[in-house]
Amino acid sequence: MECFFRKSVLLYWRSFADIRTRLNLFCGFRQLLAQAGSPLNPHPDFLVSPLPFCAFLWPVCSTPILGATTVPQEYVHAPYVPPTHHPLLGRRRRDERRRLYLHPVGFAGDFGMSFDLGLEGLRAVVTGGTQGIGAAVVSALLEQGVQVISVARSSGRSIPDGVHFIAADLGTAPGCASATDEVKKRFGGVDIIVNVLGGSSAPGGGFAVLDDEQWEDALGLNLMAAVRVDRALLPGMLERGAGVIIHVTSIQRELPLPESTTAYAAAKAALATYSKSLSKEVTPKGVRVVRVSPGWVETDAAVALAQRLAQQAGTDYEGGKQIIMQALGGIPLGRPAKPAEVADLITFLVSPRAASISGTEYVIDGGTVPTV
Numbered sequence: 001m002e003c004f005f006r007k008s009v010l011l012y013w014r015s016f017a018d019i020r021t022r023l024n025l026f027c028g029f030r031q032l033l034a035q036a037g038s039p040l041n042p043h044p045d046f047l048v049s050p051l052p053f054c055a056f057l058w059p060v061c062s063t064p065i066l067g068a069t070t071v072p073q074e075y076v077h078a079p080y081v082p083p084t085h086h087p088l089l090g091r092r093r094r095d096e097r098r099r100l101y102l103h104p105v106g107f108a109g110d111f112g113m114s115f116d117l118g119l120e121g122l123r124a125v126v127t128g129g130t131q132g133i134g135a136a137v138v139s140a141l142l143e144q145g146v147q148v149i150s151v152a153r154s155s156g157r158s159i160p161d162g163v164h165f166i167a168a169d170l171g172t173a174p175g176c177a178s179a180t181d182e183v184k185k186r187f188g189g190v191d192i193i194v195n196v197l198g199g200s201s202a203p204g205g206g207f208a209v210l211d212d213e214q215w216e217d218a219l220g221l222n223l224m225a226a227v228r229v230d231r232a233l234l235p236g237m238l239e240r241g242a243g244v245i246i247h248v249t250s251i252q253r254e255l256p257l258p259e260s261t262t263a264y265a266a267a268k269a270a271l272a273t274y275s276k277s278l279s280k281e282v283t284p285k286g287v288r289v290v291r292v293s294p295g296w297v298e299t300d301a302a303v304a305l306a307q308r309l310a311q312q313a314g315t316d317y318e319g320g321k322q323i324i325m326q327a328l329g330g331i332p333l334g335r336p337a338k339p340a341e342v343a344d345l346i347t348f349l350v351s352p353r354a355a356s357i358s359g360t361e362y363v364i365d366g367g368t369v370p371t372v
Helices: 002-014 019-035 044-048 050-061 095-102 132-143 173-187 212-240 262-285 300-313 317-328 339-349
Strands: 123-127 147-152 164-167 192-195 243-248 287-294 361-364
Touching (some): 132 339, 212 262, 262 287
């Protein structure tokens, strides 16, 4: 009878999906058992005295909850408690199982990914992969075991070990052709394309100072580079019925800076429209297409833009940053994003864990774009 009672209590206990409910219910059990006599409560003092009661309460609270999907924050950093014995519940679960409960899959405790994204062995091309967001994406993918091909005009800083670098000017049609031909020759195709390449070198002064050459440069770098790379490598993905394409756009397609980035903002807006159209065409065939729209990111290019605006306005670098911040309407987060933060988002989106995401845009701007 006593054994049956113990098993019934344990099964009933595990049917609850809320720790608070479980604790409230247990208080009722405590009072009931404290008042009951043998055989249900052969040791009533065990549940009445505070210290043994706490010893009993911990293993019950740490029992995994059936159907629970989240864990309160106060339990995520709970101190380690060694396995214990209890006359009612018997031997506790092993350390590892309780640690998996207290630290759910995916919780890193610090910045960075701490779980397997299923990217091991895949092949990825990252355009503009030697600076800023592109360099951060290369590093993030490399950490996940991806074979990374970085394409840029020059290597710039040192290339990480294990990364295949191709020097090419993707802002031109011949440069795109040579780069994609080499990718197909070396790897036979790719599973992931991350189009990070972009930028603006137009002078300040608004629309009047933008001639045809500057418009062509902006469109070639921010739109046509992605179009040409996709056109060359996407057919291989369609043959396999699998693949992911990321287009890095910009919040400036919604919040342009008319003083200096009109051409850049227009090209990024065109890239977003192209990406959406492409997703509707190829997603039914197994290839996902996703847009990532960063705001102010603390890259070398962003610093150069702030310096250029500062020089034109006759102020210092901080003054140039304030010009950009004011033009964007401020950043509620209080700081620009880090390249690694954008790279972590992209790394997740290209992984099988994001298999149902396609045709949408993820804004990572610290709250810059207002919600209407």
